[in-house]
Amino acid sequence: MPLAGDYSDIVELTPPSAHLLTIARSNQANTMKPTSAINPPQATKAYGVLVVDSAKFLLLVALIVWLTFSGARRLGYNWQWYRVPDYIFAFSAEGFEPGPLLQGLGVTLKITVISLFLAFAFGLTTAFLRLSNSLLGRLLARGYVELIRNTPLLVQLLFIYFVISPIVGLSRFASAVVALSLFEGAYASEIIRAGIQSIPRGQWEGAFSLGLGTAKTYRLVVLPQAIRHVLPPLTGQAISLLKDSALVSTIAIYDLTMQGQAIIAETFLVFEVWLTVAAIYLVLTLTLSTLVQHTEKRLQIIQ
Numbered sequence: 001m002p003l004a005g006d007y008s009d010i011v012e013l014t015p016p017s018a019h020l021l022t023i024a025r026s027n028q029a030n031t032m033k034p035t036s037a038i039n040p041p042q043a044t045k046a047y048g049v050l051v052v053d054s055a056k057f058l059l060l061v062a063l064i065v066w067l068t069f070s071g072a073r074r075l076g077y078n079w080q081w082y083r084v085p086d087y088i089f090a091f092s093a094e095g096f097e098p099g100p101l102l103q104g105l106g107v108t109l110k111i112t113v114i115s116l117f118l119a120f121a122f123g124l125t126t127a128f129l130r131l132s133n134s135l136l137g138r139l140l141a142r143g144y145v146e147l148i149r150n151t152p153l154l155v156q157l158l159f160i161y162f163v164i165s166p167i168v169g170l171s172r173f174a175s176a177v178v179a180l181s182l183f184e185g186a187y188a189s190e191i192i193r194a195g196i197q198s199i200p201r202g203q204w205e206g207a208f209s210l211g212l213g214t215a216k217t218y219r220l221v222v223l224p225q226a227i228r229h230v231l232p233p234l235t236g237q238a239i240s241l242l243k244d245s246a247l248v249s250t251i252a253i254y255d256l257t258m259q260g261q262a263i264i265a266e267t268f269l270v271f272e273v274w275l276t277v278a279a280i281y282l283v284l285t286l287t288l289s290t291l292v293q294h295t296e297k298r299l300q301i302i303q
Contacts, residue, residue, distance in 0.1 A: 068271070068275075072271055077270075077271060079271070079272065080269060080272060081272055083267065083269060083272070084269070084272050084273070084276055086099060087099045087100050087101050087263050087273070087276075088101050088102055088276070089102055100259045100262065100263060101256065101259055101260065101263070101276065101277070101280065103254070103259065104254055104255050104256035104257070104258060104259030104260070105256050105280060107253065107254060107255045107256070108242070108245050108246075108255040108256045108257075111173070111176055111177060111180065111245050111248060111253075111255065112238070112241055112242050112245050114177050114181075115176075115177050115180040115181045115184065115241055115245070116184070116238050116241055118177065118178075118181035118185070119180070119181045119182075119183075119184035119185040119188050119237075119241065120185075120188060120234070121185070122181055122182060122185025122186075122188070122189070123184075123185045123186075123187075123188025123189040123191070123192050124188075124189075124192055125189075126141045126144060126145065126185065126186070126189035126193075127141075127189045127190075127192040127193040127196060128218075129141035130142065130145075130189065130193050131193060131196060131197075141189070144186065145186045145189060145190065148182055148183055148185075148186035149186050149187065153179070153180075153183045153244055153247060154247055154250065156179050156182065156183060157175070157176065157179040157180075157247055157248070157250065157251065158250070158251070160175050160178055160179045161175040161176075161179075161251045164178075172251050172252060172253050173253060175251065176245075176248040176251060176253055180241060180244060180245060180248075183244070184237055184240070184241045184244070187237055187240075188234060188237055191230050191233045191234055191237065192226070192230055192234075194229075194230070195226035195227070195229040195230035196222055196223075196226045198226065198229055199221075199222050199225050199226055203221055203222065203225070204217060204221075204222070206221075207220070207221045207222075231295055232292055232295050232296045235288065235291060235292045235295055236292055238288060239285050239288045239289065239292070242281075242284055242285060242288065243281065243285065246281075249261065256277060256280060256281070257277065260273050260274060260276075260277040
């Protein structure tokens with residue numbers, strides 16, 4: 001026991017608040033450091049890669065433009081871009097009037113939207129049959145998928161138009177929609193089936209233990225989770241459907257591609273019209289691709 005007046009063994013205690021204040025000031029000083037000072041070589045390297053990639057892209061675009069114009073010059077082609085806007089839209093005394101290309105674009109979008117909904121219906125039904133306990137249902141679904149996926153779309157379209165439509169009385173438009181829907185539905189069914197099979201078995205067992213039947217388990221438990229997996233690839237399939245719709249011009253449907261062919265036959269503006277048609281398709285597909293990327297970010301599942 002220390003003697004009175006002997007304070008050699010007594011240590012002055014620092015209040016805990018003083019330690020906390022010191023730590024807070026240290027953290028504040030660290031966070032106030034400029035971000036640009038953190039590892040500047042990485043930022044410089046990333047900027048250099050961006051510049052190089054941009055230069056490569058611009059060189060590629062310049063090469064494509066040069067090849068196009070040099071080829072047209074060797075052919076003695078006379079560019080007439082000033083005539084193209086009249087085939088897109090025009091203004092008259094009655095107001096705005098869509099040109100042949102816009103009218104064809106409307107037909108293309110109409111075919112695409114209707115075929116997309118039917119393809120989803122075909123795909124969902126086929127996926128259910130593939131996963132069912134019915135042997136006949138599985139065989140029918142497997143036969144449909146294998147037949148559609150292993151034959152060209154153009155052959156299917158011509159077969160439906162020249163063979164099936166006279167028997168059942170389908171119009172050209174209906175024949176095109178059915179052919180596109182069946183073709184895309186076969187691919188959509190595999191996407192949906194994979195999404196359903198990705199749901200853990202415990203989700204099924206939990207639903208059955210609560211007394212839910214198969215139909216309610218699909219509707220309330222499985223499909224709401226599976227849709228997050230299958231929606232991005234299904235949206236990508238919609239892009240393929242939009243591009244494949246150009247084949248309907250082979251059965252004399254005046255979509256965007258067919259309208260372009262009609263304009264070329266009348267005006268001989270081969271390069272201008274086809275480049276314009278390609279640009280319209282490119283704008284549509286890029287818009288859908290942006291939607292796909294946005295959807296993937298919104299529906300991204302953290303494993």
